Each structure stands twice: as structure tokens, then as C-alpha cells.
Amino acid sequence: MTFRARHLLGIEHLAPDEIRTVLDLAETYVDLNRRTVKHSDALSGMTQINMFFENSTRTQASFELAGKRLGADVMNMSVAHSSVKKGETLIDTALTLNAMHPDLLVVRHPASGAVDLLAQKVNCAVLNAGDGRHEHPTQALLDALTIRRAKGRIQRLTVAICGDIAHSRVARSNLILLGKMENRIRLIGPPTLMPSGVADLGCEVYEDMREGLRDCDVVMMLRLQKERMDGGFIPSEREYYHRYGLDAEKLSFAKEDAIVMHPGPMNRGVEIDGELADDINRSVIQDQVEMGVAVRMASMDLLARNLRAERGRKAVGVMV
Amino acid sequence: MTTLLTNARLIDPEAGTDTLGALLIEDGVIARIFDTPDGLPDKSPTLRRQDADGKCLAPGIVDLGVKIGEPGERHKESFRSAGLAAAAGGVTTIIARPDTHPAIDTPETLEFVTRRAAEASPVRIRHMAALTKGREGREMTEIGFLLDAGAIAFTDCDHVVTDTKVLSRALTYAKSLGALVMGHPQEPVLSKGAATTSGKFASLRGLPGVSPMAERIGFDRDMGMVEMTGVKYHFDQITTARALPPLERAKANGFDVTAGTSIHHLTLNEFDVGDYRTFFKVKPPLRSEDDRLATVGAVASGLIDIVSSMHTPQDEESKRLPYEDAASGAVALETFLPAAMRLYHAGHLTLPQLFRAMALNPANRLGLPQGRLAEGAPADLVLFDPDTPFVLDRFKLRSKSKNTPFDGQRMEGRVLATWVAGKQVFSTEA
Numbered sequence: 001m002t003f004r005a006r007h008l009l010g011i012e013h014l015a016p017d018e019i020r021t022v023l024d025l026a027e028t029y030v031d032l033n034r035r036t037v038k039h040s041d042a043l044s045g046m047t048q049i050n051m052f053f054e055n056s057t058r059t060q061a062s063f064e065l066a067g068k069r070l071g072a073d074v075m076n077m078s079v080a081h082s083s084v085k086k087g088e089t090l091i092d093t094a095l096t097l098n099a100m101h102p103d104l105l106v107v108r109h110p111a112s113g114a115v116d117l118l119a120q121k122v123n124c125a126v127l128n129a130g131d132g133r134h135e136h137p138t139q140a141l142l143d144a145l146t147i148r149r150a151k152g153r154i155q156r157l158t159v160a161i162c163g164d165i166a167h168s169r170v171a172r173s174n175l176i177l178l179g180k181m182e183n184r185i186r187l188i189g190p191p192t193l194m195p196s197g198v199a200d201l202g203c204e205v206y207e208d209m210r211e212g213l214r215d216c217d218v219v220m221m222l223r224l225q226k227e228r229m230d231g232g233f234i235p236s237e238r239e240y241y242h243r244y245g246l247d248a249e250k251l252s253f254a255k256e257d258a259i260v261m262h263p264g265p266m267n268r269g270v271e272i273d274g275e276l277a278d279d280i281n282r283s284v285i286q287d288q289v290e291m292g293v294a295v296r297m298a299s300m301d302l303l304a305r306n307l308r309a310e311r312g313r314k315a316v317g318v319m320v
Numbered sequence: 321m322t323t324l325l326t327n328a329r330l331i332d333p334e335a336g337t338d339t340l341g342a343l344l345i346e347d348g349v350i351a352r353i354f355d356t357p358d359g360l361p362d363k364s365p366t367l368r369r370q371d372a373d374g375k376c377l378a379p380g381i382v383d384l385g386v387k388i389g390e391p392g393e394r395h396k397e398s399f400r401s402a403g404l405a406a407a408a409g410g411v412t413t414i415i416a417r418p419d420t421h422p423a424i425d426t427p428e429t430l431e432f433v434t435r436r437a438a439e440a441s442p443v444r445i446r447h448m449a450a451l452t453k454g455r456e457g458r459e460m461t462e463i464g465f466l467l468d469a470g471a472i473a474f475t476d477c478d479h480v481v482t483d484t485k486v487l488s489r490a491l492t493y494a495k496s497l498g499a500l501v502m503g504h505p506q507e508p509v510l511s512k513g514a515a516t517t518s519g520k521f522a523s524l525r526g527l528p529g530v531s532p533m534a535e536r537i538g539f540d541r542d543m544g545m546v547e548m549t550g551v552k553y554h555f556d557q558i559t560t561a562r563a564l565p566p567l568e569r570a571k572a573n574g575f576d577v578t579a580g581t582s583i584h585h586l587t588l589n590e591f592d593v594g595d596y597r598t599f600f601k602v603k604p605p606l607r608s609e610d611d612r613l614a615t616v617g618a619v620a621s622g623l624i625d626i627v628s629s630m631h632t633p634q635d636e637e638s639k640r641l642p643y644e645d646a647a648s649g650a651v652a653l654e655t656f657l658p659a660a661m662r663l664y665h666a667g668h669l670t671l672p673q674l675f676r677a678m679a680l681n682p683a684n685r686l687g688l689p690q691g692r693l694a695e696g697a698p699a700d701l702v703l704f705d706p707d708t709p710f711v712l713d714r715f716k717l718r719s720k721s722k723n724t725p726f727d728g729q730r731m732e733g734r735v736l737a738t739w740v741a742g743k744q745v746f747s748t749e750a
Binding site for chain 1: 518531
């Protein structure tokens with residue numbers, strides 16, 4: 001079992017064996033979560049603060065539940081209404097929180113790199129719950145766990161990531177994780193929503209959905225943000241659905257047993273056909289939500305172990 | 321007083337030579353240059369001999385486009401701190417930018433800064449004035465009065481005048497007075513909100529990027545305005561390969577245009593930003609390695625005339641923010657010469673080529689007598705050792721702001737002494 005990280009800021013900093021460690025431990029939590037008594041003492045006595053500078057219901061709930069099932073004292077800071085609005089800087093907010101001795105800090109922020117910045121200023125473990133367009137590591141880990149359970153492996157698969165790649169931190173984290181685990185990655189989307197220079201990152205870029213989906217094992221759809229529709233990046237919602245919305249016809253180009261994923265929340269009829277999303281034979285979207293709690297439990301458990309070990313070393317005065 | 325600097329490597333950007341000799345300073349000017357290391361055998365009692373020990377003696381740097389915080393942001397940089405930093409960096413003439421608060425856009429504010437600068441700074445400071453009032457791009461400033469009050473050039477700095485009618489009138493008026501206008505080649509709508517250059521790095525870091533073509537588009541528009549008005553024009557920073565062919569054409573077609581670039585764009589690239597290090601956030605953003613090398617090549621060939629520090633002090637608070645929100649700019653008066661030595665040691669540029677771009681060309685473009693090692697020229701000089709290694713500690717910089725991208729980096733090249741009008745204003749021995 002290997003997991004060296006002090007913080008979980010991005011997939012970029014994880015090695016393949018660390019990724020496997022998280023997934024393996026998460027499997028045990030999947031089992032735990034399916035029991036009637038869903039409790040462990042892994043984080044007993046520890047304090048977890050969820051700090052969301054950007055509104056999120058699903059991710060925050062997932063982290064909160066994960067912390068509570070592991071026995072942590074969980075606090076949610078609704079930062080959108082706090083002193084941050086009164087001009088307090090991110091660093092000051094971090095220092096204020098740090099003085100309350102949290103053990104785990106779960107942070108979502110609209111600016112890329114903001115969570116990295118915050119992590120430099122606190123002495124607890126920091127989990128990135130999404131920073132700008134940069135990374136969303138637990139999403140990539142839960143996607144990996146979902147794929148591994150559905151496909152039996154997380155190597156040598158052809159994975160298509162479709163839609164608004166440019167503005168998606170989910171796409172970035174998945175791209176990095178799937179690349180590290182030696183998969184073939186295709187990015188499919190309109191050129192206005194494709195980040196520049198991605199072809200240099202070792203993935204294949206497609207503008208045509210059918211061509212891109214050909215013989216894929218996994219189809220990952222991304223959410224199209226409301227503010228990106230209508231004229232700015234794409235001509236209209238209906239044209240987008242026509243060309244890039246996933247329906248049974250387009251999916252027929254992928255492998256027969258290809259699975260369909262979506263990080264949620266979905267725009268039915270914009271990026272994905274409603275019926276397809278609910279098709280239990282193809283869609284693993286509900287599994288993703290379930291795996292989300294397990295992966296977050298595993299991540300926090302591993303970070304807490306490293307934190308305890310570090311504090312233990314400090315207490316006995318070992319040079320590190 | 322008369323000083324004879326003996327045994328010096330004379331870097332003459334005009335002749336393009338780098339030879340051992342001696343130089344006599346008398347009454348604030350370079351009185352004589354000798355092609356022998358010993359110079360005068362004169363035993364005159366008033367003559368002070370100073371052995372340069374084989375180190376390099378070059379004309380002092382003329383730094384076009386330095387931001388000083390007066391008025392408005394004196395906590396970031398004052399004329400005093402900028403002047404001391406310049407002296408320690410071998411910069412003998414600062415050409416200050418008007419992007420202050422308020423902007424230098426009236427003869428009264430220009431007189432104020434001219435007086436303050438003269439009182440406080442050990443090196444020469446000349447001032448540019450805004451092209452439009454408040455740098456807002458709506459009405460032209462009193463270009464005539466400002467010229468009379470000593471404005472050396474006109475620029476709205478990084479505020480691009482988007483209204484081409486306003487710009488065409490301002491340029492036409494400036495042309496009639498023979499004034500030099502400096503522009504920032506950048507398409508402002510395309511580059512709005514950008515923190516990096518678009519490409520692999522921006523995509524990996526999830527930062528909003530601007531296509532390098534925004535510079536080329538801005539350049540083409542400005543060239544259209546130059547062709548229309550015939551004004552004397554200088555592009556402050558050319559940093560991309562795509563803007564070089566049109567620059568070459570513009571010069572070949574005989575337009576009175578010159579171009580500059582910044583030392584940061586010559587020595588750093590986009591990947592140096594690493595994990596969101598905001599001290600590397602400059603304007604325009606750092607470019608790809610290909611663009612950097614093309615820009616270095618253009619300085620070597622002389623297509624790009626001028627290299628500036630683009631010194632832009634920012635306090636800690638404005639840099640301790642998420643990358644997108646952090647302020648742009650880097651201090652560079654003191655790191656300019658050591659950073660330039662990287663180009664020399666890498667074999668990209670010779671010392672005379674560097675001083676042509678850092679001293680001779682800016683002086684010529686601005687009509688100043690500085691920038692040359694010639695008999696009769698002002699004795700504005702820098703003595704430096706291009707090989708002294710050191711690790712840069714930003715807290716040792718003389719600037720009030722410490723926002724340098726070179727913090728903790730290994731550098732080579734140290735200024736040993738600086739003279740302005742024959743007076744020694746800096747020495748490592750002092």
C-alpha cells in the first residue's frame with residue numbers, strides 16, 4: 001500500500017501506485033456503505049472543514065457524508081456568504097481557519113490554482129474539491145473506480161471524453177489519470193470548446209462525434225454550462241444537441257458494451273438523451289455517485305494516516 | 321575632477337567592439353578613449369587613476385518603460401528607491417511610464433514628477449506622458465504643452481486606444497509636433513481576462529489564455545494607423561514570432577517604426593510559471609520557447625531595436641492571490657543586467673549587441689546623447705563583471721517591491737560601479 005501525498009491537490013501529483021491504493025481502499029468502503037451500519041472510526045476525533053467558494057450541492061454532500069461515515073467532526077463553511085465577500089483575502093481566510101486546528105480541509109474555488117495557494121499556508125491536509133478549470137481529483141478517482149468495476153480493469157481502454165473540454169476540470173483530471181494508467185484517450189467536442197495544445201498532451205482530438213466514438217469502451221459526457229450556450233461558444237443548444245448530444249444512435253458507434261458516464265448534474269436533452277442516461281444497461285451515472293462517497297472516504301482516510309504519521313514523527317523529534 | 325579608468329574591457333555598441341583600453345572622464349563627459357590599457361602616462365596631480373582590472377566598461381543602460389509608483393503608489397516604488405535600484409543595476413537613464421495614479425497627462429503632473437525625480441534619484445529620470453487623458457482613450461492630452469514641459473514620448477502603456485478615430489487624431493497631432501508615440505501591440509478584446517499564452521501549458525493549468533496572434537493583430541492595426549498618419553512610432557514589446565515578419569516589412573517599407581521587447585520575454589518562457597507562481601505573471605504573458613528564441617534572434621539581428629526591463633513593482637498583497645487575480649509585472653532594474661548576461665553566456669548575443677539594444681538604440685530613438693562610448697558623450701557608464709556568479713535573494717533588492725521572477729535563481733554578472741555624468745553613483749566597494 002503506497003500513498004505518500006500530504007494533500008490531494010490534483011491527479012498530476014499522484015503516481016500510478018498511489019492511484020491504485022486509493023481505488024483498492026475505496027472498494028472496502030463501497031462494501032461498508034452498502035451495509036446497514038455504515039460506520040468506521042478512521043477519522044474519529046478529527047475535524048473536517050468543507051469550504052466551498054463556489055456553490056455545489058452534490059460534491060459538498062458527498063464529502064460531508066464521507067467524513068461523517070468515517071467519524072470525523074464535519075463543518076460546512078458557506079463561504080459564499082462570509083467575510084470573503086467583505087474583501088478578506090483567500091490567504092487570510094486560510095490562516096483564520098488554520099488557527100482552529102482542522103485536520104482536513106476540503107476546498108472548492110472558482111480560480112485555477114487557488115487550492116494550491118491555500119495549501120501552502122495551512123498545516124492540515126487539503127483536498128481539492130475543484131479549482132477553476134484546473135483539477136477535480138476525487139471526480140477522476142471515482143470515475144476510475146466506476147470504470148474498473150464495470151470493465152474489470154483501468155488499463156488499455158479507449159475512453160472518449162465529450163463536450164466542453166475547455167472549461168472542464170473534470171476533463172483535465174480524467175485526462176491525466178487515464179493517461180497515467182495507460183489508456184487511449186479521445187477528446188470530442190466543437191473546436192470552440194477544445195483547449196489549445198491538447199493534441200500535444202497525448203490524446204486524439206475529434207470534432208465529429210460518430211468518428212470519435214468508434215470502438216470506444218467508455219464514453220464520458222461533460223456538462224455544458226448554461227452560460228456557454230447560445231452564441232458565445234456554440235450557436236445554440238439545439239444545434240449542440242444535434243451534433244454533440246449523446247443518444248442511442250451516436251452511441252451505436254462505440255463498442256457494444258461501452259459504458260456511459262456523466263459527472264452530473266446532467267442537462268437532459270442538451271448533452272445527453274434522457275432515456276439513455278437512465279438505461280441501466282449502458283449508463284453508470286448512478287454508480288458514479290455511489291463511488292464518489294467511497295473514493296472520498298478512501299482519500300481522506302489515507303491523508304489522515306499520513307497526517308498522523310507526520311505528527312507522530314514531529315512529536316518524537318525525528319528529522320524529516 | 322578627472323578620472324582615468326584603466327585596464328577596462330570597453331564595450332562599444334556603436335562600433336560593435338569589445339577591446340581592452342582606458343577611458344578618461346572629465347567634466348561629466350567622456351574626454352578621451354585610449355586603445356591601450358594604461359591610457360595616459362600623465363602624472364597630473366588632479367588625475368585620479370582607477371584600475372578596472374580587466375572588467376567590462378559599457379555605456380549605462382537607458383531603460384525605456386520603467387514604472388515608478390509616484391504619484392499614487394509610493395509604497396510600491398518611489399523615485400528614490402527606483403533610482404538606487406537603477407544605480408545598482410547599471411541603469412543610468414530611466415524612461416518612466418505615465419501609468420501612475422493619476423496618470424501623467426497634464427503639464428502640471430509632469431512638472432511635479434520631474435521635480436521629485438530630480439531631487440530624489442541618483443540616476444537620470446526622463447518622463448513619458450499619456451497619449452490620452454487618464455489613459456482612457458477618449459481625448460488626447462495636451463501634447464504640445466507636455467512636450468514643452470519635457471515629455472520624451474507619449475504612451476497609454478498597456479491601455480490600448482481602441483477608438484481608432486481618437487487614435488488617428490492623436491497620432492496626426494503628435495506627428496505634426498514630431499513627437500514619438502509608444503504603443504502596446506495587443507488586440508484588447510481577444511486578450512481580455514487572459515493570464516497566460518494559450519497552448520499546452522495554459523490548458524494543463526486551466527488558466528485563461530490568449531492566442532499569441534493577439535499581438536500580431538494589434539501590431540497590424542497600429543501599423544495601419546502609422547501608415548495613415550506618418551507618426552514616429554515605437555512598439556513597446558514584441559514577444560511573438562508571428563509579429564516579426566510584419567515588423568520586418570514595416571521597416572523595409574521605410575516607416576519610422578522601432579520595436580522593443582522585455583528582458584523577461586527574452587529569458588523566461590510560459591513553463592517557468594510552474595505551479596501558479598505569480599511573480600512570473602507579466603504583461604503580455606510569457607510565451608512559448610519557440611517565441612522566446614525567435615525574439616532573441618530578432619534582437620541579435622537588430623530587427624527588434626530595444627530591450628527594456630519593463631520594471632513593474634507590485635506589493636506582496638497584489639501577488640499573493642490566485643494566479644488569475646494576481647497583478648501583472650515584475651521588478652527588474654537590478655536584475656536587468658544579470659538576466660541579460662544569460663543571453664551573453666548562452667552565446668545568443670555579444671556584449672556590444674546587448675548594449676546596442678539596452679543603451680545605444682533607446683538613446684538614439686529618444687534623441688538622447690547617452691548610450692555610446694564616444695569622446696564628448698556624457699560619462700554615463702557601467703562597470704561590470706559578466707562572470708560573477710550569485711544566487712538572487714529578492715529581499716536584498718533595493719526596490720521597495722520585491723516581485724522578481726529570478727528569486728532564488730543562479731545568475732551570473734554583477735555591476736561593480738555606475739557613473740552618471742562622471743559622478744560615481746554606485747560601487748560595490750562603497
